[in-house]
Amino acid sequence: MTPIPARVRFDEAAPLALDIARDIAAEGFDVLLVRDVLGRFSVVVDDREASVDEGRRERWTAALAGLGAYATSRPLAFGSRLFSTAELLRSARVVSEASESAGSRTGSVRLRNNTVVGEDWAKVSTPGPEPDGTRTHRTALYGFKGGVGRTTATAVLARHLADQDKIVLVVDLDLESPGIGPLLAGGGLPASGIVDHLVESAVGNADNLELVTRTSYTPRSGFGELWVAPARGQGVDGVPYAYAEKLNRVYADTPGASFADRLADAVRACEEAVKREGDSDRRPDVVLLDSRAGIHDVAAVAISRLCDLALLFGADNAQTWTGYGDLFAAWQSSGQAREIRDKLRMVASMVPDSVHHTMDDYLDAFRSRSYDCFRATLYDEVVADEAGADPDPVSGRVSASGTDTPFSPAEEDDAAPHHPIPILFDPGLVGMDALNSPRWQDRAFVQAAYRDFLATATPLILSAPDGGGSDSGSEEGTA
Missing domain, CATH: 3.30.300 (GMP Synthetase; Chain A, domain 3)
Structure with a gap:
């Protein structure tokens, strides 16, 4: 002992x-x-x-x-x-x-x-088909630390997917710091937001809430649609909108329904609202969940339960790898390493490309540290074992001669969860007023910054019915 x-x-x-x-x-x-x-x-x-x-x-x-x-x-x-x-x-x-x-x-x-919070990090599931057989691809966009450009990337990705003839719904789950709603919809927000569904459903009063709005964005093809479900609505004329008072109450469990269940119901209600209010009478093809940063219950539910692909944003610094190391270790110790890793893909955000700091050098360093982080926790340990040991029931790790095939991709494997999808840094992205810049996503520096991200993330999203972290693909063309 x-x-x-x-x-x-x-x-x-x-x-x-x-x-x-x-x-x-x-x-x-x-x-x-x-x-x-x-x-x-x-x-x-x-x-x-x-x-x-x-x-x-x-x-x-x-x-x-x-x-x-x-x-x-x-x-x-x-x-x-x-x-x-x-x-x-x-x-x-x-x-x-x-x-x-x-x-x-x-x-x-x-x-x-x-625990009081955080239990949903250890409860992993992937959404299945709806009762009518249709399938909505849900992707969570998450960053352990804020300030990595996650929300802007969500907006760019949403418009790109709408340009691919998809019905896209963006759900703002960054409840403490909402931003994607106004970014996409401007002032045309619905009366209610995600927080309204959470507080109203707690008392059985969530019917007929106006939760989504179709944005004014016109896709290039003319067939796609872009909808947004904001964290906060704009309220009803003449009635003060008590956002902070609502936010103070959303995380409580209620009899027969945990916070995770209620958040899942809120997202589902937004999807049904698109079907009800849209022109095509269809549920969204793609739902993008703009998750809040940090180890928080909202992020836990979004990644572990609501999505089939989670794009993990980060910069190559000590905060990123310490944070993700703690998070991955929690999944590993809870026995969920196998289930969760199939959903994950790293995104290297704000990648520099200059004479002194080239993109290739930065991405090589990012990939190496990302690989070390995944290998230490979520990847299987390959150990020669003449006896052929069974997988450990907690960690899921197996030996090279065990009955299970170990999942331990090479560092250079560009389809592996640890392999970074790059978003380039451009000074023009800092402080860009997207609300007052028509078709800002068409500007050359925006296209250059997000080209590789869109080309890699799009097929991952659209071909991931059972988890997208270890699938791969590339899309022809640019943003």
Whole structure:
């Protein structure tokens, strides 16, 4: 067992508690390790088939007490004394851990991690077809840090997809800092926004909200459509629009519906509104989710549950790779590495191209650090193993001779999730007044900056029914 320090801090508590749980399991008992919302641990021992003597109880209790402030007031419980023990141990929120040993039976160790926010980072799913068989491609655009040009890129991409004859809906999920709505729709916002659906649905009052508006953008072909669902609406004449008051209430869970469920319902309502109000009576072909930055529940839901492709924006700096490293590690430790990596693709934003800092040099450095970040967490570790070990149930990593085929692309693989899609930096993009610049996306410096991004992202979006991170393709032509 790892030596217990005199004062246990948060980061030290988890591996120490897991060691204690493993030691208990090694004595033949199934164990559930529970972490509460403050980070404190308790252990539930399944003693329904074999009793626990007093000596073991005292020894286990003493070991848990060594966690100090990170042990609950009653850190040891027994399944024979709990209500619905079987349901508790089979909880869908529990992540299994390997539990096999030679010789006598070794029990299993399972972890239930209770948090106030952030649980949806560990719940990965991909949207399926609608009941009528139609398919809407949802893409989340996310940056760990703000200021990487994500919103402008969303606007450029939306107009480009509309030019490809697609019905495009852009949903502003950057609730604390809304911007894509006015950028695309100008002053013609609908009466209500995403926050209105979230607060009204909480009290069963979300019917008939005006959530979307068709922008004035005219696609080149004349057949595409561009719609926007803003974070905030413009309200009703004569009635003050209390955006901050609404925002203070949107993240609450309600009876029978978590925040994640309610956000998913809000996006779906926006899609249905396009179908209801549009000329073609069709749901959007593409939905772009402009997600807020940082490790936040909105981003968690957008990436983990709502999209089939997530474009991850970043600059080549320490903040980017530390942030994404923390995020990827959370997915890896929760057992979701395999599911989430199929959705991901890195975007290198604001790429310089000058005599002193060439685009190629910058992208080579970006790709190398991106590869290191993915390889350390989301990619499978290829290890020669004559025995052919099974995949680890937590990390999903496998050996080279295991029964599963490991996913470990080469650094130079231009279809891999870590391989950056570039957006060039141009001084003209700084402070550009897109609202008052007609057809600003047609200007030469804008086309040059986004050419490679559009050519790579468009086929990824349109050919990713089951996750787009590891697909590849290129589009002929330019922006």
